[in-house]
Amino acid sequence: MSRSPNHGTRIPPIEPGMTIGLYGGSFNPPHDGHRHVALTGLKRLELDKIWCLVTPGNPLKNNSSLPRLEERLEQTANMMDHPSISLTGLEQQLSSGYSAKTILWLTRKYPQNRFVWLMGADNLANFHHWRQWKRIFATLPIAIIDRPGYSLSPLSSKAAQTYQRWRLPEKEAKGLSANRGPCWVFLHGPRSHLSSTLLREKKRKGEGTGNSLDNVT
Ligand SMILES: Nc1ncnc2c1ncn2[C@@H]1O[C@H](COP(=O)(O)OP(=O)(O)OP(=O)(O)O)[C@@H](O)[C@H]1O
Numbered sequence: 001m002s003r004s005p006n007h008g009t010r011i012p013p014i015e016p017g018m019t020i021g022l023y024g025g026s027f028n029p030p031h032d033g034h035r036h037v038a039l040t041g042l043k044r045l046e047l048d049k050i051w052c053l054v055t056p057g058n059p060l061k062n063n064s065s066l067p068r069l070e071e072r073l074e075q076t077a078n079m080m081d082h083p084s085i086s087l088t089g090l091e092q093q094l095s096s097g098y099s100a101k102t103i104l105w106l107t108r109k110y111p112q113n114r115f116v117w118l119m120g121a122d123n124l125a126n127f128h129h130w131r132q133w134k135r136i137f138a139t140l141p142i143a144i145i146d147r148p149g150y151s152l153s154p155l156s157s158k159a160a161q162t163y164q165r166w167r168l169p170e171k172e173a174k175g176l177s178a179n180r181g182p183c184w185v186f187l188h189g190p191r192s193h194l195s196s197t198l199l200r201e202k203k204r205k206g207e208g209t210g211n212s213l214d215n216v217t
């Protein structure tokens with residue numbers, strides 16, 4: 001059984017003025033690295049809530065083996081299990097895995113809230129391949145969480161270079177949500193070595209999941 005009441009394709013509870021970190025992911029499967037990203041965003045950006053947007057399918061990935069949304073929602077709820085973290089599969093309702101569509105829909109529906117987009121550093125490296133990526137930058141602030149193997153190279157990516165002058169110093173991260181886009185910050189600090197790829201590989205080989213917080217160093 002899930003421990004989270006905020007399941008399914010519903011929008012999590014929201015009150016005017018709340019600052020919310022939108023954290024999209026495949027979560028196939030969820031792991032402590034995901035929890036680490038959500039907790040880092042919550043704390044360093046001083047957000048009220050994190051919403052994990054469990055995607056119906058990353059448009060840039062082969063999703064033929066992606067488990068059903070309900071299964072990933074269930075697993076992600078169990079992994080996150082935190083009073084300030086909610087889960088939603090609302091993108092399935094929107095019939096889209098395109099983040100720009102979700103972001104525009106949410107920012108229009110909730111003009112009295114502030115949203116921040118959260119993602120791992122690997123996604124900054126390929127962000128310029130996302131649909132309407134410049135529109136995403138223009139619409140809301142973005143926080144990038146460091147990831148082993150991606151501490152430096154994403155900073156020379158097309159997206160980072162294009163928006164270089166709108167990058168906030170890390171010490172100003174807690175004020176990120178008060179900004180309008182374009183505005184972004186790269187958060188260094190403890191990093192998690194976990195990935196869903198690693199866990200799927202371990203499962204395939206019949207090894208343990210190794211899915212523990214020891215992987216944050
Ligand atoms: N260990 C990690 N450190 C930082 N960011 C992470 C980490 N794991 C996942 N993320 C970020 O979380 C979001 C969701 O990632 P996703 O569900 O694809 O997990 P993944 O481990 O990257 O999966 P896969 O290995 O299948 O690509 C992405 O923005 C990704 O960059």
Ligand SMILES: O=C(O)c1ccc[n+]([C@@H]2O[C@H](COP(=O)([O-])O)[C@@H](O)[C@H]2O)c1
Binds near residue numbers: 024099
């Ligand atoms: O909008 C896009 O073009 C786009 C391209 C790649 C990924 N995304 C979204 O980015 C989030 C992270 O994806 P993933 O697979 O790295 O977990 C997830 O919500 C995806 O739907 C979105």
